[in-house]
Amino acid sequence: xxxxxxxxxxxxxxxxxxxxxxxxxxxxxxxxxxxxxxxxxxxxxxxxxxxxxxxxxxxxxxxxxxxxxxxxxxxxxxxxxxxxxxxxxxxxxxxxxxxxxxxxxxxxxxxxxxxxxxxxxxxxxxxxxxxxxxxxxxxxxxxxxxxxxxxxxxxxxxxxxxxxxxxxxxxxxxxxxxxxxxxxxxxxxxxxxxxxxxxxxxxxxxxxxxxxxxxxxxxxxxxxxxxxxxxxxxxxxxxxxxxxxxxxxxxxxxxxxxxxxxxxxxxxxxxxxxxxxxxxxxxxxxxxxxxxxxxxxxxxxxxxxxxxxxxxxxxxxxxxxxxxxxxxxxxxxxxxxxxxx
Amino acid sequence: xxxxxxxxxxxxxxxxxxxxxxxxxxxxxxxxxxxxxxxxxxxxxxxxxxxxxxxxxxxxxxxxxxxxxxxxxxxxxxxxxxxxxxxxxxxxxxxxxxxxxxxxxxxxxxxxxxxxxxxxxxxxxxxxxxxxxxxxxxxxxxxxxxxxxxxxxxxxxxxxxxxxxxxxxxxxxxxxxxxxxxxxxxxxxxxxxxxxxxxxxxxxxxxxxxxxxxxxxxxxxxxxxxxxxxxxxxxxxxxxxxxxxxxxxxxxxxxxxxxxxxxxxxxxxxxxxxxxxxxxxxxxxxxxxxxxxxxxxxxxxxxxxxxxxxxxxxxxxxxxxxxxxxxxxxxxxxxxxxxxx
Numbered sequence: 001x002x003x004x005x006x007x008x009x010x011x012x013x014x015x016x017x018x019x020x021x022x023x024x025x026x027x028x029x030x031x032x033x034x035x036x037x038x039x040x041x042x043x044x045x046x047x048x049x050x051x052x053x054x055x056x057x058x059x060x061x062x063x064x065x066x067x068x069x070x071x072x073x074x075x076x077x078x079x080x081x082x083x084x085x086x087x088x089x090x091x092x093x094x095x096x097x098x099x100x101x102x103x104x105x106x107x108x109x110x111x112x113x114x115x116x117x118x119x120x121x122x123x124x125x126x127x128x129x130x131x132x133x134x135x136x137x138x139x140x141x142x143x144x145x146x147x148x149x150x151x152x153x154x155x156x157x158x159x160x161x162x163x164x165x166x167x168x169x170x171x172x173x174x175x176x177x178x179x180x181x182x183x184x185x186x187x188x189x190x191x192x193x194x195x196x197x198x199x200x201x202x203x204x205x206x207x208x209x210x211x212x213x214x215x216x217x218x219x220x221x222x223x224x225x226x227x228x229x230x231x232x233x234x235x236x237x238x239x240x241x242x243x244x245x246x247x248x249x250x251x252x253x254x255x256x257x258x259x260x261x262x263x264x265x266x267x268x269x270x271x272x273x274x275x276x277x278x279x280x281x282x283x284x285x286x287x288x289x290x291x292x293x294x295x296x297x298x299x300x301x302x303x304x305x306x307x308x309x310x311x312x313x314x315x316x317x318x319x320x321x322x323x324x325x326x327x328x329x330x331x332x333x334x335x336x337x338x339x340x341x
Numbered sequence: 342x343x344x345x346x347x348x349x350x351x352x353x354x355x356x357x358x359x360x361x362x363x364x365x366x367x368x369x370x371x372x373x374x375x376x377x378x379x380x381x382x383x384x385x386x387x388x389x390x391x392x393x394x395x396x397x398x399x400x401x402x403x404x405x406x407x408x409x410x411x412x413x414x415x416x417x418x419x420x421x422x423x424x425x426x427x428x429x430x431x432x433x434x435x436x437x438x439x440x441x442x443x444x445x446x447x448x449x450x451x452x453x454x455x456x457x458x459x460x461x462x463x464x465x466x467x468x469x470x471x472x473x474x475x476x477x478x479x480x481x482x483x484x485x486x487x488x489x490x491x492x493x494x495x496x497x498x499x500x501x502x503x504x505x506x507x508x509x510x511x512x513x514x515x516x517x518x519x520x521x522x523x524x525x526x527x528x529x530x531x532x533x534x535x536x537x538x539x540x541x542x543x544x545x546x547x548x549x550x551x552x553x554x555x556x557x558x559x560x561x562x563x564x565x566x567x568x569x570x571x572x573x574x575x576x577x578x579x580x581x582x583x584x585x586x587x588x589x590x591x592x593x594x595x596x597x598x599x600x601x602x603x604x605x606x607x608x609x610x611x612x613x614x615x616x617x618x619x620x621x622x623x624x625x626x627x628x629x630x631x632x633x634x635x636x637x638x639x640x641x642x643x644x645x646x647x648x649x650x651x652x653x654x655x656x657x658x659x660x661x662x663x664x665x666x667x668x669x670x671x672x673x674x675x676x677x678x679x680x681x682x
Binding site for chain 1: 347348349350351352353355358359361362365366369370372375376381383384385389390392394395396399401402403404405406407409410411442443445447449450452453454455456457459460463464467471474476477478479480481482483484485486487489491493495
């Protein structure tokens with residue numbers, strides 16, 4: 001008797017699935033008849049792909065948002081969804097220090113969708129794209145039972161690219177803006193709190209209409225920062241990715257993590273810290289560099305930036321979170337892996 | 342009493358929806374604070390977008406395929422679906438005369454999908470992509486209840502771009518390869534015929550694993566052909582699009598349309614002609630140019646090519662189909678508009 005075992009993607013998770021696909025691609029490209037194009041500088045594995053052209057570096061990134069997985073009409077308007085889809089893609093360009101140029105937009109829609117809703121979705125996409133003069137140059141509209149949006153952005157980068165693999169032992173670690181507000185906003189949206197203060201409106205906006213740190217990313221890259229990524233899945237899990245790519249460890253201090261001080265009026269310190277560490281979707285930039293460079297760039301950041309820790313040559317691939325008394329705090333180590341059950 | 346009417350996208354159809362979106366984008370980009378990027382040569386409306394870099398012209402295109410709309414597991418394997426998704430995108434690059442370079446691949450998958458199926462999907466993508474040494478540089482894997490695949494291809498083009506808007510009155514019209522086999526293959530797949538001849542296997546392959554006419558497109562562009570598109574929705578509807586973009590009319594002759602002569606053993610002449618005119622998904626190139634140029638390029642085409650008609654300055658936007666006695670035949674004028682009911 002034979003038992004056939006099928007391995008589901010929920011068993012292996014997103015990271016393993018990506019590795020499997022990378023292996024397939026690598027072995028395919030290593031065939032003797034594959035004409036190599038040596039201009040590719042960075043393929044799968046960073047925030048964006050990078051290749052060389054005669055005029056400099058070109059970058060591209062893409063993200064898909066699916067109804068019921070990445071957004072819900074229970075608390076997002078069509079405009080919000082368009083904004084967030086565009087902003088999350090722009091955030092990947094920001095993480096490289098690049099400038100967005102062109103976008104391709106593919107949308108799956110049920111045929112009974114109101115035309116006005118599609119217009120609102122585009123208005124949201126354009127509202128954030130226009131801030132950076134992104135030109136929408138193409139796309140595809142397809143029939144689908146569920147709504148999904150795929151955005152591709154193609155941009156340019158200076159030679160001073162920021163990568164995930166460039167963290168060095170002894171560097172300090174910093175983040176732009178403040179963390180945790182997006183998760184707090186989602187909590188307000190989900191109806192946990194009923195009062196409708198200005199603060200609530202502001203954190204809801206942080207969640208629904210994040211600001212990609214394009215300007216900040218360019219300033220960082222131009223001023224000597226070489227390691228960065230954007231925080232989409234949460235500080236700890238994303239910092240862990242940075243550490244793994246760079247072959248280093250990291251130490252961060254909870255009392256240095258910047259959070260919106262207005263949150264304190266409605267939420268406990270523990271809640272706020274939890275969101276700041278693993279809430280995700282802040283779309284702030286996480287970066288590292290020699291302390292002198294980081295201290296010199298912080299005052300240039302329109303969104304501000306704060307040093308939260310340091311890179312260590314020990315405990316490679318591990319993020320240690322220390323409380324104000326420098327005691328390690330135990331983390332809920334679940335990152336956001338949407339393929340795991 | 343007020344009656345509020347919601348206009349659904351099924352009421353207006355794909356072309357009108359695209360126009361509405363183009364208007365939104367145009368008015369957004371015409372705002373005084375939008376920094377113009379004059380390098381864009383061609384935006385929405387052709388097979389691919391085109392912009393200028395210091396090294397030449399860059400092109401990009403994207404297509405999405407959705408389970409139950411564009412493919413079905415009833416007669417396609419995961420490998421087939423990957424192949425067809427990649428081939429249809431490459432076909433758009435071919436229509437411009439371009440060379441594909443990089444690809445981004447976004448896939449929506451249920452979490453209980455077998456890992457081996459995802460591998461097969463990628464093997465199909467790579468099998469056709471590798472023929473043209475396309476490098477997969479990034480993408481996104483997302484959880485979704487239905488399966489969908491979005492592929493973006495970024496490529497390079499010579500200055501001798503082929504466009505939809507370049508048909509000229511007096512030019513002759515030609516197609517590569519032969520038409521209708523893909524639709525015939527779909528008919529065999531759907532179980533209409535049970536015998537399993539070599540011919541059946543061959544037309545099934547034409548449907549499931551089309552060959553993008555990359556080589557042919559480059560030869561056409563390099564040798565002076567300026568007007569082309571690929572036939573994805575059917576000869577008549579796609580030629581109609583070419584005519585509308587160029588502001589001309591077209592006459593084609595049914596007895597000149599190339600079809601696979603082996604089809605005659607199992608299908609009627611009327612069926613074959615119907616598929617050739619409006620079956621779609623042949624992914625052959627439809628092009629036009631001065632007769633002398635077309636006659637000179639035909640012998641260079643690996644897939645062959647055939648003159649099927651001529652461009653007319655009259656009846657702008659209209660395609661006339663003439664039978665062997667030069668009598669116009671009445672067309673089933675329904676094109677493939679997947680948003681119309």
